[in-house]
Structures are given as C-alpha cells and as structure tokens.
Amino acid sequence: MYSKVKIAGHPVHPMLVAFPVAFYTATLVCYITYSSNQDPFWFRVAVVANIAGVATAVLAALPGFIDWLFIPKDVGAKKTGLFHMICNVLALICFAIVAFTECGKWDEVKxxxxxxxxxxxxxxxxxxxxxxxxxxxxxxxxxxxxxxHQPGKV
Structure with a gap:
C-alpha cells in the first residue's frame, strides 16, 4: 500500500477524486445545455460547477501528489502515476482557464x-x-x- 495520506486506514485521494469528476461533468453538460437553449441559468450553473471542480481538483491533488512521492522509483506504478498526474494537471489547467474567462461574464444577459x-x-x-x-x-x-486484508480473511 503506497498511500501515505489516510484516514482510519483509508486513502484520502480516492475519496476526493469523485468531486472534481462530478463537477467537471456538470460543467460540460451545463455549457452544452446553455449553448443549445441560451438560458443564462445553465451558464451560471456551469460557472459554479467549474469553480467547484477546480477547487476540489486542487484539494484532491494534494494527497495524490504526496502518495505519488512515496511510490518507489523502481516499480511501474511510479510511471503510471506520473502520467495520471500529468493528465489531471492538464485537465485542471483547461478548466481553470475556462473558469477564469467565463466568471467575468456572470451578469451578461447572453x-x-x-x-x-x-x-x-x-x-x-x-x-x-x-x-x-x-x-x-x-x-x-x-x-x-x-x-x-484479502477477501476471505477476517
């Protein structure tokens, strides 16, 4: 077990990743919905979901990065973890750019x-x-x- 950031023996990073995934999904769906119906409600929901996604992604990244630091260099998990981290950081950058550019349009009619x-x-x-x-x-x-604690063991 490589996870170093744990609560009651449970790794924290996997507990947190569901939040940015859900918020990123909501962001995309709401922007597409806004694009199809031009109802500013969906634009605003997308902006809020986007900001929440960026914030929770940063929160999830911290224990994930700490866990990655403690993976031994001579195992395949280190390289897989690096690619996992790079993809997540690039996704975070994409969503952060959108949050920054769209947040200022909050009060616009369309x-x-x-x-x-x-x-x-x-x-x-x-x-x-x-x-x-x-x-x-x-x-x-x-x-x-x-x-x-393998299955079947008490």
Missing part, C-alpha cells in the same frame, strides 16, 4: 462562450484518461489497496 466548450471537452477527455490510469494504479499496481 454570455458568449468562446472556447468554453472545446476546453471543457478537452479537460473532460483528459479526466477520463486520468481515471483509467488511476484505476490501473489500483487494479494492476495495488496502490491504495490494503494487502494485509
């Missing part, structure tokens, strides 16, 4: 999206790849898995 949808699509795609790599860390490399 905000123009510009690059919001393409950047959120790219960020969402990177998040999917990062999720696949994260699951590889768990399934293949057993990162965050308590090897002392």
């Amino acid at each position: 905000p123009v999206l510009g690059l919001a949808i393409p950047l959120t699509v790219i960020g969402f795609g990177l998040t999917l790849v990062a999720g696949f790599l994260g699951w590889t860390l768990v399934q293949k490399h057993h990162v965050g898995v308590d090897m002392e």
Whole structure:
C-alpha cells in the first residue's frame, strides 16, 4: 500500500477524486445545455460547477501528489502515476482557464462562450484518461489497496 495520506486506514485521494469528476461533468453538460437553449441559468450553473471542480481538483491533488512521492522509483506504478498526474494537471489547467474567462461574464444577459466548450471537452477527455490510469494504479499496481486484508480473511 503506497498511500501515505489516510484516514482510519483509508486513502484520502480516492475519496476526493469523485468531486472534481462530478463537477467537471456538470460543467460540460451545463455549457452544452446553455449553448443549445441560451438560458443564462445553465451558464451560471456551469460557472459554479467549474469553480467547484477546480477547487476540489486542487484539494484532491494534494494527497495524490504526496502518495505519488512515496511510490518507489523502481516499480511501474511510479510511471503510471506520473502520467495520471500529468493528465489531471492538464485537465485542471483547461478548466481553470475556462473558469477564469467565463466568471467575468456572470451578469451578461447572453454570455458568449468562446472556447468554453472545446476546453471543457478537452479537460473532460483528459479526466477520463486520468481515471483509467488511476484505476490501473489500483487494479494492476495495488496502490491504495490494503494487502494485509484479502477477501476471505477476517
């Protein structure tokens, strides 16, 4: 078990990643909805979800980075973890750019999206790849898995 940031023996990073994934998904869906119906309500929901996604991604990244630092250099999990981290950081950058550019349009009657949808699509795609790599860390490399308590053991 490589996870160093734990609560009651449970790794913190996997507990937190669901939040940015959910907020990133809501951001993309709400921007697409706004683009199709021009109702500013959906634009504002997208902006709020985007900011929440960026904030929770930063929060989830901290224990993830600490865990990655403690993975031994001579195991495959280190390289997989690096690619997982790079994809997540690039996704975070995409969503942060969108949050920064769209936040100022909050009070506009019909905000123009510009690059919001393409950047959120790219960020969402990177998040999917990062999720696949994260699951590889768990399934293949057993990162965050308590090897002392196997199924069938009490």
